[in-house]
Amino acid sequence: MLVPHVTGLALSQAIKRLRARGLRVGTVSKRPSARSRGTVLVQSNRTGSKLKSGSSVSLAIAAPLPIVPNTIGDNRFASQRELRRAGFSVRTTKHQTSSARAGTVIDQAPNGGNRARPGATVTITLAVKPPAPPPPTQENNCTPGYSPCLPPAPDYDCAGGSGDGPAYADGPIYITGSDPYDLDADADGVACE
Template identity: 40%
Template sequence: MPGRALRILAAPLVCAAVSVSACGDLSGPAPTTHHSTSTPVPASHPSSTAAAAPSTSPAPAPTSTSSPTAAPATPRPAPPSPAQQPPPPPAVAPPLPAAPGPSCHPSYDPCVPITSDVDCSGGSGNGPAYTGRVRVVGPDEYDLDRDNDGIGCESG
């Protein structure tokens, strides 16, 4: 029968056309490490396996085709952080006006030195220190404001 012979030859050809690893070679079972998307073709008739005698021609070497694997995506570097501005310099407080030092008497303005005696310059006093016109803001220890109006050494 011509149709039967065609079926016997069709099974090995289908295996060869689909994938060698899916059908295996003549020496043993198909390798299990290869992932294939094809399915093995079962024999359609029990007599076809008996008629398909081992071929004397060598079986083609198994070939593996694997889908290309994509390289892992390289992570993008983090965007640069905004440049950090240096903190502003601390505010420098303006210097306080110089308080009268220990050498200035606190009752007179401008400074009258602290000493044993101060007289008005150009007057009849004998010093040792002399001063010009001053404002008296406290007790008049040197008797510079004789008329008690708050101004010392007015006439000199």
């Protein structure tokens, strides 16, 4: 008996075709596949090979790909454990955010609920705290052009002078650039002397 080509057929069609040639179906195993459930993926004997009547041909048929678990919101270790138990490899990336607890899964690809090949890599993204902002430097709290520092104010006048403030500076104040408060009346580079 010549073995018919049954790869790509539904299991029921493959069985009919084998029986029509006087052959039996041997072991039927399942393999995860993107093909339709029950489609013959592999046959044990090549098409056209000769077998005795009543011989068995084993088949491997398509089974649905496993579903990727949704691990968003889980901690890193729980996510990795669940994904590995489901048969997937895990890759971890990090993303700075203040909207989620550090170490929490905030994204994954492929998404939970999708089907993927066993052993496929699922990338999980973990929340990490953004770095703390640097403390303000004195420059950020100083009006440019004066030494020592003059904290920003609507206006400065020299203490003891005739100005109306609202802020007053005790001299000497060295002019290191522009003089936005016009404190250096004699333009000698030193104000409030």
